[in-house]
Amino acid sequence: MAFIYNILIKLADGALRAISPFNSKIKSGVIGRQNTFQTLKTTLQKTDKTLWFHCASLGEYEQGLPVFTKLRTHYHKHKIVLSFFSPSGYEIRKNSPIADVVIYLPIDTKKNAKTFLDLVNPELTIFVKYDIWPNFLNEVKKRKLRAILISAAFRKNQSYFKFYGRNLRNALFAFEHIFTQNESSKTLLESIQYNSVSVSGDTRFDRVTSQLELDNNLDFIETFKDYKLCVVAGSTWPEGEKLLTNYINSRPLDYVKFIIAPHNIKAPQINQLQQNLKVNSVLFSEKENKNLKAAQVFIVNTIGILTKIYSYADIAYVGGALGTTGLHNTLEPAVFGIPIIIGNNHEKFPEAQAMINAKGLFSIEKQQEFNTILDKLIEDSDFREQSGQNNSSFIKKNKGAVIQILDYLRI
Numbered sequence: 001m002a003f004i005y006n007i008l009i010k011l012a013d014g015a016l017r018a019i020s021p022f023n024s025k026i027k028s029g030v031i032g033r034q035n036t037f038q039t040l041k042t043t044l045q046k047t048d049k050t051l052w053f054h055c056a057s058l059g060e061y062e063q064g065l066p067v068f069t070k071l072r073t074h075y076h077k078h079k080i081v082l083s084f085f086s087p088s089g090y091e092i093r094k095n096s097p098i099a100d101v102v103i104y105l106p107i108d109t110k111k112n113a114k115t116f117l118d119l120v121n122p123e124l125t126i127f128v129k130y131d132i133w134p135n136f137l138n139e140v141k142k143r144k145l146r147a148i149l150i151s152a153a154f155r156k157n158q159s160y161f162k163f164y165g166r167n168l169r170n171a172l173f174a175f176e177h178i179f180t181q182n183e184s185s186k187t188l189l190e191s192i193q194y195n196s197v198s199v200s201g202d203t204r205f206d207r208v209t210s211q212l213e214l215d216n217n218l219d220f221i222e223t224f225k226d227y228k229l230c231v232v233a234g235s236t237w238p239e240g241e242k243l244l245t246n247y248i249n250s251r252p253l254d255y256v257k258f259i260i261a262p263h264n265i266k267a268p269q270i271n272q273l274q275q276n277l278k279v280n281s282v283l284f285s286e287k288e289n290k291n292l293k294a295a296q297v298f299i300v301n302t303i304g305i306l307t308k309i310y311s312y313a314d315i316a317y318v319g320g321a322l323g324t325t326g327l328h329n330t331l332e333p334a335v336f337g338i339p340i341i342i343g344n345n346h347e348k349f350p351e352a353q354a355m356i357n358a359k360g361l362f363s364i365e366k367q368q369e370f371n372t373i374l375d376k377l378i379e380d381s382d383f384r385e386q387s388g389q390n391n392s393s394f395i396k397k398n399k400g401a402v403i404q405i406l407d408y409l410r411i
Contacts, residue, residue: 002167005134006109013107028087032104040081040119043101049078052122053098054105056131057086059329061093063151064128066206066402071124072098074411081120085131092303108133117143124409126150127175128203132160134167137174149178150405151203153350154185161188179405182350198404202351205399208335216311224282224292225257225312229378232259232313234306235328240319240343241273243370248297249278256378259309261300263319263328270301306332313338315377315384321345322365327352330361335395339377339387341370360391 020027055061082099084090094102106112113135125147140147159165179200180186189197281297282290316333322343344365346352355361364370377384
């Protein structure tokens, strides 16, 4: 199986290189990986003590950040290497203050794994959630280096638990301990005789809770909201934007404001979204010298401020689960104690079902369902406030994973 895996990895590498001239995202990853070893050579010295944090993409970085931040403070004399596989993580967090060097993880070949660990030689390695790379982890195990996996979530249909998944399964044993999000993941690990496992929960609960301690003020959003009820639609995709624009156009409610923050902020999509609206709207990029109070819709065509914007919401819609893309982060708005609407394709996101059960989150599939629940949340203040409180309570109940992880590491 390992032989087949290594062949497939090399084929995948070749395919990415071949496709890269035609895809800017893939091209960024290919070029970035070509520079990884040189970056490490110029940044690290053989005498440096290091920690290695690996995240697949931006979501896993945000998930691991509460732990990374604590370790950054504790190991202040160490150099921290932060690696990403996806350009969407690297490009946004390449200047992360928690790391001394941010890189793309090289393709998972035996040669790359040996070269990487020769250069980094981490005292502690932390992987977040998944992105299990057998050659890297087997080399970590061979060198008897410390490694843990945090916020892990497994499903029984994954390769680890199939007869053909021995290579991936063996890679899990490179971790001296795995912290899972839920009991079912722990049970699955124990079914393959991996027993050094704890159910700590999801570190994202700690991450979003810390947002309450920050300054979330945005003067232009406060001016736009103008003391009115505010619906914030975050990380939206076209299928969700269609529901939103249809709702807004059919209900010119002067006492409700809408903020839409699309996942794709390229000009053609933003322009199309604005054209589809029949009410007064304003773009973030054009907000200066605009009468924000007169607009009913504010379109956020920038990145990095959505979490703060959620603090102004009375109701939230979170995109991703209406189409084929994964559900975006529902915990970010939930921490502010507001009810949330999502699409119906959320089976891979256990927190979504838990929040539905807690009666703070509402799943819809079609326009009429969307209209019905949004109408109720707008018109019934008691229902809206109770639903929001249910989400706030859910966050408080589930935080604490970071403490368990740090306690294991004796920090």
